[in-house]
Amino acid sequence: MSKNVIIIGGGFAGISTAQKLASTDVDITIIDKTNHHLFQPLLYQVAAAALSPGDIAMPIRAIFSKQKNVEVVLGKVTGIDNEKSTVHLENGTTHSFDYLVLAPGAQYNYFGNEDWKKHAPGLKSISDALDIRERILFSLEKAEQIDDPEKRKPYLTYVIIGGGPTGVEMAGSIAEIAKRSMMQDFRNIKPDETKIYLIEAMDGILNAFEDPLSKKGQKTLEDMGVEVLLETPVKDIKKNGVEVEGRFIETPNIVWGAGVIASPLIKELEVETDRIGRAIVKPDLSIKGHSNIFVAGDAAHVKDESGDPLPGLAPVALQQGKFLGNLIKDDLKNKVRKEFEYVDKGTMATIGRAKAVADIRGFKFSGFFAWLLWGLIHIFFLIGFRNRFRVFAEWVWHYLTFKRGVRLIAKKDEDS
Amino acid sequence: MSKNVIIIGGGFAGISTAQKLASTDVDITIIDKTNHHLFQPLLYQVAAAALSPGDIAMPIRAIFSKQKNVEVVLGKVTGIDNEKSTVHLENGTTHSFDYLVLAPGAQYNYFGNEDWKKHAPGLKSISDALDIRERILFSLEKAEQIDDPEKRKPYLTYVIIGGGPTGVEMAGSIAEIAKRSMMQDFRNIKPDETKIYLIEAMDGILNAFEDPLSKKGQKTLEDMGVEVLLETPVKDIKKNGVEVEGRFIETPNIVWGAGVIASPLIKELEVETDRIGRAIVKPDLSIKGHSNIFVAGDAAHVKDESGDPLPGLAPVALQQGKFLGNLIKDDLKNKVRKEFEYVDKGTMATIGRAKAVADIRGFKFSGFFAWLLWGLIHIFFLIGFRNRFRVFAEWVWHYLTFKRGVRLIAKKDEDS
Numbered sequence: 001m002s003k004n005v006i007i008i009g010g011g012f013a014g015i016s017t018a019q020k021l022a023s024t025d026v027d028i029t030i031i032d033k034t035n036h037h038l039f040q041p042l043l044y045q046v047a048a049a050a051l052s053p054g055d056i057a058m059p060i061r062a063i064f065s066k067q068k069n070v071e072v073v074l075g076k077v078t079g080i081d082n083e084k085s086t087v088h089l090e091n092g093t094t095h096s097f098d099y100l101v102l103a104p105g106a107q108y109n110y111f112g113n114e115d116w117k118k119h120a121p122g123l124k125s126i127s128d129a130l131d132i133r134e135r136i137l138f139s140l141e142k143a144e145q146i147d148d149p150e151k152r153k154p155y156l157t158y159v160i161i162g163g164g165p166t167g168v169e170m171a172g173s174i175a176e177i178a179k180r181s182m183m184q185d186f187r188n189i190k191p192d193e194t195k196i197y198l199i200e201a202m203d204g205i206l207n208a209f210e211d212p213l214s215k216k217g218q219k220t221l222e223d224m225g226v227e228v229l230l231e232t233p234v235k236d237i238k239k240n241g242v243e244v245e246g247r248f249i250e251t252p253n254i255v256w257g258a259g260v261i262a263s264p265l266i267k268e269l270e271v272e273t274d275r276i277g278r279a280i281v282k283p284d285l286s287i288k289g290h291s292n293i294f295v296a297g298d299a300a301h302v303k304d305e306s307g308d309p310l311p312g313l314a315p316v317a318l319q320q321g322k323f324l325g326n327l328i329k330d331d332l333k334n335k336v337r338k339e340f341e342y343v344d345k346g347t348m349a350t351i352g353r354a355k356a357v358a359d360i361r362g363f364k365f366s367g368f369f370a371w372l373l374w375g376l377i378h379i380f381f382l383i384g385f386r387n388r389f390r391v392f393a394e395w396v397w398h399y400l401t402f403k404r405g406v407r408l409i410a411k412k413d414e415d416s
Numbered sequence: 417m418s419k420n421v422i423i424i425g426g427g428f429a430g431i432s433t434a435q436k437l438a439s440t441d442v443d444i445t446i447i448d449k450t451n452h453h454l455f456q457p458l459l460y461q462v463a464a465a466a467l468s469p470g471d472i473a474m475p476i477r478a479i480f481s482k483q484k485n486v487e488v489v490l491g492k493v494t495g496i497d498n499e500k501s502t503v504h505l506e507n508g509t510t511h512s513f514d515y516l517v518l519a520p521g522a523q524y525n526y527f528g529n530e531d532w533k534k535h536a537p538g539l540k541s542i543s544d545a546l547d548i549r550e551r552i553l554f555s556l557e558k559a560e561q562i563d564d565p566e567k568r569k570p571y572l573t574y575v576i577i578g579g580g581p582t583g584v585e586m587a588g589s590i591a592e593i594a595k596r597s598m599m600q601d602f603r604n605i606k607p608d609e610t611k612i613y614l615i616e617a618m619d620g621i622l623n624a625f626e627d628p629l630s631k632k633g634q635k636t637l638e639d640m641g642v643e644v645l646l647e648t649p650v651k652d653i654k655k656n657g658v659e660v661e662g663r664f665i666e667t668p669n670i671v672w673g674a675g676v677i678a679s680p681l682i683k684e685l686e687v688e689t690d691r692i693g694r695a696i697v698k699p700d701l702s703i704k705g706h707s708n709i710f711v712a713g714d715a716a717h718v719k720d721e722s723g724d725p726l727p728g729l730a731p732v733a734l735q736q737g738k739f740l741g742n743l744i745k746d747d748l749k750n751k752v753r754k755e756f757e758y759v760d761k762g763t764m765a766t767i768g769r770a771k772a773v774a775d776i777r778g779f780k781f782s783g784f785f786a787w788l789l790w791g792l793i794h795i796f797f798l799i800g801f802r803n804r805f806r807v808f809a810e811w812v813w814h815y816l817t818f819k820r821g822v823r824l825i826a827k828k829d830e831d832s
Binding site: 035052053054055059061062064065066068071072073074075091093137138141144145184185186187 | 451469471475477478480482484488602
């Protein structure tokens with residue numbers, strides 16, 4: 001009888017595990033609390049009204065429509081029993097497994113200040129992206145109707161917290177929307193009224209990149225009109241603004257990209273975790289004491305050669321997923337398990353319409369060529385030919401015209 | 417000093433009025449409670465997960481970005497003062513006009529049963545379409561997890577109320593989603609478990625069309641597996657189903673397309689209205705006693721040559737808008753006003769992937785050719801080259817692959 005493989009999480013790690021097992025005699029169940037796989041690296045473009053949700057998300061069951069050994073369950077996991085090898089869902093059902101791959105991802109960390117969350121949403125789901133998009137669009141509409149430039153200043157002020165790739169990409173996008181793409185559509189507000197802040201607690205942005213890319217990224221942002229505040233931890237966030245040392249920035253437009261913690265689902269496993277809740281796993285990604293339970297992706301603490309944990313990036317999750325698919329195949333043939341080794345193919349972040357920074361195998365690029373490369377790589381990894389074509393077409397349009405694609409305010413609670 | 421033209425409503429009538437005045441020396445203010453113009457004839461395709469909201473909606477200020485005499489105000493009108501020639505907004509501001517074009521459209525009529533609305537949403541806004549889309553997608557996911565076919569039957573049952581074009585188009589789309597496009601993605605549920613009802617109180621569907629098209633439309637639906645119940649008024653709607661004479665259809669999937677009334681904003685004008693709240697207007701579309709106040713589109717009761725009111729269709733609204741633009745131009749040159757005459761270029765409704773019915777100037781078409789024609793005409797009228805290209809590409813994809821484009825559940829109140 002075929003072994004049961006349960007995969008919790010339809011992100012990069014979960015999807016690539018299942019895809020690797022396409023021709024293997026196993027019964028795979030993918031459980032996710034949404035019905036879709038989200039291409040998170042492009043989520044900020046939904047928030048910046050450049051792409052539609054449908055461009056970067058694909059229903060999980062559509063991805064596996066032809067892979068008959070995969071069943072997809074829309075549901076929320078409430079418990080995992082290591083001993084009994086079962087998973088419990090919110091709807092009351094229980095699923096048994098021979099192998100469990102737990103890849104639930106990460107979420108934003110507000111350092112204990114949960115009340116900041118409602119004023120400063122993070123960017124982890126389509127919901128989040130649409131929420132941020134609406135706030136940005138509404139802020140422009142609101143400012144347009146206020147005659148006094150002093151009174152409308154807060155609406156044209158934007159604060160992004162966190163100098164990692166997400167924060168940098170959001171800041172660059174908003175600088176474009178506010179300063180270039182959209183201003184011709186408004187009659188009263190002017191691009192130079194916009195004020196964008198990127199706030200970072202450390203002494204540099206894009207810390208995963210080496211100098212000089214980190215400095216180049218900062219300069220590019222500054223040239224686009226973003227004010228980068230380094231060594232500036234956030235002290236408080238209220239509905240009407242952000243407090244840092246020495247000043248209060250008045251704005252309703254606050255985006256949080258400052259730090260992640262692992263999904264709380266990890267607590268359901270009895271496993272040692274690190275400071276941000278990631279499960280400490282062995283070199284084969286299994287947890288101590290249970291060689292049939294694995295954690296992969298952003299929720300796993302996996303050491304690299306220098307003993308540091310691998311970062312929560314898409315290529316890491318993808319490689320781990322493939323590794324686990326192969327490991328399960330080896331297990332079924334009673335082969336010796338390998339150890340996971342991450343192959344760093346490079347890191348990239350885009351900073352705007354045609355600028356990016358990239359570090360590929362030691363070659364450092366920036367500017368237009370990096371942006372092209374970034375674009376092509378992202379399109380390549382997007383799942384689904386249709387999505388690739390649409391995103392490519394959207395970007396070509398955007399590049400040629402500066403026009404932002406999807407500037408739609410369509411709040412669910414609007415009545416007709 | 418330039419005359420002020422206020423246009424309330426960014427639908428077909430409002431937009432085409434403003435476009436006609438592009439080179440005229442007037443100051444135009446378009447007020448809408450959403451920020452976008454919606455191509456309503458294709459809204460059912462968003463509900464049926466074939467198109468994204470962004471494909472059929474365009475921000476009003478983007479449409480007029482190059483037309484400098486247009487200002488766009490996002491706001492809700494709360495009052496109109498005929499005597500003082502002013503319009504009041506919810507945000508407290510007041511706007512004066514020399515000419516007022518009131519084109520707020522229509523909404524669904526629940527015949528006094530307002531409690532039906534939450535169980536049976538209508539299809540008038542992007543919000544509505546996304547709500548319906550989610551219900552349909554969730555219903556399939558829910559059914560997939562129920563082993564007992566009897567217990568899952570209600571989730572695979574769909575009731576559409578109203579045999580006009582909207583109801584017919586929705587029924588045809590759901591038949592496709594449920595029976596063909598999506599079933600390969602599910603492992604448990606089967607296409608023949610789906611049951612779709614189109615419920616109509618009159619003795620035929622598509623009553624705006626002449627026989628034999630009305631009968632042909634019904635046959636096409638029935639061939640697609642839709643059960644058409646004629647002369648079947650709805651007696652009650654509950655959360656778990658619809659009651660008609662002699663039976664109760666158990667289902668959470670209910671869509672309302674049964675009747676419209678004019679926007680309640682018409683009550684703010686002191687004007688005579690018809691049975692469904694539409695403003696009775698003179699042949700030049702102005703209201704009695706105020707030659708500078710006009711009503712156009714679905715909210716206007718305009719008589720045709722036989723004395724019957726013109727239907728609430730997009731081509732009617734478009735022609736009225738153009739007429740009003742020209743009328744204002746004539747007024748400014750002190751020319752005599754013309755009377756509005758509708759030129760009926762034909763009516764169409766699509767019933768599925770490649771079938772439609774069309775009545776163009778007395779030539780009656782059906783089937784594949786009608787569908788092609790329908791597609792081309794709709795694309796032509798879509799505003800914005802980008803939207804046209806995207807929708808065209810989406811349809812070609814859909815036709816070639818049967819795959820539905822945007823099957824995304826991304827509810828706003830989902831937490832990450």
